[in-house]
Amino acid sequence: MRQLPSCSEPSFGFHASPFGECCIAFSKDGICALTFPETRESAYADLEHRFPETEFRQNNEMAGHYISQIFDKGEKPRLHPIGTEFQLSIWNALQQVPKGKTSTYAKIAEAIGRPKAVRAVGTAIGANPIAFLIPCHRIIRSDGGLGGFRWGLECKKLMLEWEK
DNA sequence: ATAAAGGCCACCC
């Protein structure tokens, strides 16, 4: 999560989505961030914090192209998440839970072979850089509770509803 | 090196 290695033409932009305006960052290597921030300022601060070494160019046109590809056509562009081995294995496991279904933090821990790391799984899921495409919103608590969501529980509810 | 903080869970009351 320090920087985008070998990343060519890093760019970002804003565009409306079914869940409010989102910020998307990408390069030729794929999407590296997708967030649903309160403000554009906080979105940019978030990017700088995640990739302090990377200079992003603003490109709302490409952003719009990606967003409609994702939310209108239901396609999934190539992803390029940056994280530790542990985080990557979890983000990978998240992508195995099918649309319209949910899983739990405990099951994900089980899936990556670290059944006892439940708590750490929660933390790693919270650090998911690519909201929606890496479906962290499909993960709820074992007791049936919604759990948390980086961009607000309301947003998590909306996504789950939208996928039904 | 060490401490503190998490999108949790199981178990108790």
Add this chain to the structure above:
DNA sequence: GGGTGGCCTTTAT
């Protein structure tokens, strides 16, 4: 319902 202890990774001292 609520509180507690244990678990594991990450980030900040």
